[in-house]
Amino acid sequence: MNIPLIDLKAQYNSIAEDLDRVTKEVLSSANYIMGKNVTEFEKEFAEYVGVKHAISVGNGTDALVIALKSLGIGKGDEVITTTFTFFATAESISAVGAKPVFVDVEKDTFNIDPSQIESKITKNTKAIMPVHIFGQSAKMDEINEIAKKHNLKVIEDACQAIGGKYKGKSIGTLSDVACFSFFPTKNLGCAGDGGIIVTDNDEVATIARALRTHGSGENGQKAYNLLNNITEEVEKASSDANDTVYNPLKYYNYLIGFNTRLDAIQAAILRVKLKHIDKWNEKRREIAGIYNESLKDTELVTPTVLGDCSPVYHMYILQSEDRESLLNKLKEKGVATGVYYPVPLHLQKVYKDLGYKEGDMPVAEYLSHRTFAIPVYPELTEEQVEHIIKSIKE
Numbered sequence: 448m449n450i451p452l453i454d455l456k457a458q459y460n461s462i463a464e465d466l467d468r469v470t471k472e473v474l475s476s477a478n479y480i481m482g483k484n485v486t487e488f489e490k491e492f493a494e495y496v497g498v499k500h501a502i503s504v505g506n507g508t509d510a511l512v513i514a515l516k517s518l519g520i521g522k523g524d525e526v527i528t529t530t531f532t533f534f535a536t537a538e539s540i541s542a543v544g545a546k547p548v549f550v551d552v553e554k555d556t557f558n559i560d561p562s563q564i565e566s567k568i569t570k571n572t573k574a575i576m577p578v579h580i581f582g583q584s585a586k587m588d589e590i591n592e593i594a595k596k597h598n599l600k601v602i603e604d605a606c607q608a609i610g611g612k613y614k615g616k617s618i619g620t621l622s623d624v625a626c627f628s629f630f631p632t633k634n635l636g637c638a639g640d641g642g643i644i645v646t647d648n649d650e651v652a653t654i655a656r657a658l659r660t661h662g663s664g665e666n667g668q669k670a671y672n673l674l675n676n677i678t679e680e681v682e683k684a685s686s687d688a689n690d691t692v693y694n695p696l697k698y699y700n701y702l703i704g705f706n707t708r709l710d711a712i713q714a715a716i717l718r719v720k721l722k723h724i725d726k727w728n729e730k731r732r733e734i735a736g737i738y739n740e741s742l743k744d745t746e747l748v749t750p751t752v753l754g755d756c757s758p759v760y761h762m763y764i765l766q767s768e769d770r771e772s773l774l775n776k777l778k779e780k781g782v783a784t785g786v787y788y789p790v791p792l793h794l795q796k797v798y799k800d801l802g803y804k805e806g807d808m809p810v811a812e813y814l815s816h817r818t819f820a821i822p823v824y825p826e827l828t829e830e831q832v833e834h835i836i837k838s839i840k841e
């Protein structure tokens with residue numbers, strides 16, 4: 448039996464009819480950029496998360512970059528984040544010209560350790576960017592309290608945590624701005640790249656909307672006025688401000704922005720998949736529960752779930768003293784695994800100029816030698832789950 452770490456074909460097959468239909472609809476409509484599917488998806492996504500604004504973009508990394516820029520973060524600023532995450536978290540901070548300042552994680556949750564944040568705050572610190580790693584919320588109350596005390600912004604990197612909850616509240620509603628990714632292997636993935644920014648803040652939303660399309664048009668002018676404290680009325684576009692094809696105002700530019708939009712075809716696909724996400728996340732939790740129960744008497748460390756969190760198991764992470772030989776044996780039995788993350792960000796070559804050295808973040812370094820993921824995707828059959836457990840136990 449061969450079991451991949453994630454099976455996107457199985458996901459496609461489970462909803463193929465709907466996906467084929469909406470894809471064809473977009474193709475034949477010849478409306479490929481922005482338009483109804485994008486606007487409707489943004490509405491549906493905002494409603495799902497429980498926020499006022501959702502601004503879709505080309506990928507999760509761009510979502511983080513635009514979120515930072517919309518909050519006015521740039522050159523000379525520092526942003527505190529976790530060292531145990533996917534590179535894009537810190538890369539987005541560097542991309543706006545700011546400096547990522549890394550903090551070690553908690554051994555049981557893999558999330559940023561709030562007790563180590565305050566000592567990293569300097570006069571240049573502008574924001575904290577927690578990551579809800581592997582789908583479980585960071586300790587947002589503690590983080591928000593520190594942010595409030597020091598007048599810092601908070602940006603959730605929620606790329607792995609769509610549908611997750613913290614103290615009964617949705618992930619994505621726990622900070623000033625949150626970002627999600629629709630990379631195909633995420634819990635809610637499209638058929639290519641995609642991402643989205645969510646916020647309750649009107650001003651941030653307006654700037655983010657302007658930045659995703661060259662800082663132009665009605666959104667660009669509104670953002671320009673906000674940034675320059677101008678209160679005059681903005682010229683109303685004759686068509687929808689988000690219409691990027693037949694919009695005469697698009698040749699008037701107000702900010703240096705980006706070209707990063709969610710394709711109409713991706714939006715149509717995501718509208719189909721959004722209806723399934725709660726069921727899919729529930730299935731992941733169910734499989735995780737079976738693993739927890741079946742593996743508790745082994746030498747492996749199973750994931751810790753905090754009482755006030757409802758995680759979505761983007762990854763099911765185990766820890767082993769002897770990871771390499773275990774993963775090799777699982778491979779022989781047809782069970783795919785993945786190592787998340789082999790090198791914490793403070794030790795990445797690209798960040799050597801930041802001056803970190805081995806030993807600076809002992810918990811993340813310890814975890815980086817022990818953690819690995821086993822398949823937890825919702826389409827796994829009972830037989831496959833059994834095979835995975837049996838193989839690990841052997």
Ligand SMILES: *Cc1c(COP(=O)(O)O)cnc(C)c1O
Pocket residue numbers: 506507508509532533535536578604606607628629630640641642
């Ligand atoms: C996937 C991911 C991103 C980036 O998303 P892309 O859509 O691939 O750009 C950022 N942060 C985290 C934690 C992620 O897992």
